[in-house]
Amino acid sequence: MQYLSHNFFADADAPYESAEYVIFGVPYDGTTTYLAGTREGPDAIRRVTRTFETYIPDFDIDLTDIPFTDLGNIEPESHPDMVVAQVEDVARDLLADGKIPILLGGEHSVTVGVIRALRPDCYIVCDAHLDLREEYGGSPYNHACVTRRVAELGVQDIFIIGARSGTREEYEYARTLHLYTAEDVRERGIYDIIEEILPAIAGKRTYLSIDADAIDCCLTPGHGTPEPFGLTPFDIRDVIRTIGPESCGFDYVEVCPIDAGQTAAVAGKLVREFIACHWKEKNVR
Secondary structure (H helix, E strand, O other): OOEEOOOOOOOOEOOHHHOOEEEEEEOOOOOOOOOOOHHHHHHHHHHHHOOOOOEEOOOOEEHHHOOEEEEEEEOOOOOHHHHHHHHHHHHHHHHHOOOEEEEEEOOHHHHHHHHHHHOOOEEEEEOOEOOOOOOEOOEOOOHHHHHHHHHHOOOOEEEEEEEOEOOHHHHHHHOOOEEEEHHHHHHHOHHHHHHHHHHHHOOOOEEEEEEHHHEOOOOOOOOOOOOOOOEOHHHHHHHHHHHHHHEEEEEEEOOOOOOOOHHHHHHHHHHHHHHHHHHHHHHOO
16 A cells, blocks of 8 residues: 655654554545545644644643554545545554554545444444435445445444434434434533443444534534534544543544634544543553
């Protein structure tokens, strides 16, 4: 696999052989349906991490003490099904080497490749959109179809948090899964929902995917398909801090850096949160 290494996530300095977490970017937005630009997301996230202190006080952890590395960006093909296959190849290699994959998107369709490789029991996604279409724009690998493709891979339990956009047919399908809309989060609070999810994933391989547009576009406006009335960065942080330690892989996708940098900054912080909370749970006693 060829990697395009324009810049790297701050403090991702460990040699690959000793790294427990491996970041890679997929700068692809070939099925974008509204605003293009998520191909710039991985590097926008990386750049802003250079402004952050290495110490994370809430965990009493310094990132420089955690072995993680950044491979850079893959060079994506043109067709989404081919990009999914590329991502699957990378994730399979990381799994074989005992690494925890952290994918930076790019559009959400790329997540399917990691799920193919990891084959988790549970899939938890924070997303404004249901993404349950059978196909869109002539492709079953459009970013509007990602959760439908994940369901078809035989994942036992799918949890959607923060949704507020979809067709009637998608909502009917979503109600056969575990659906927590943005309105549910507003009414119940994110911790009530998390407390309901945690027993259901206990002891199971779980994958966590964060779509940037789960967060209200009035708070982080760098979205290719913006939706208001969404979650807050604190909501997403709470999801990551509680579910992240139970996860076998993680991605943050759909950052479209057309704003003043807010969306990438939130993403960069939250990727750091995942690394820190996962490391502390597994290694700090």
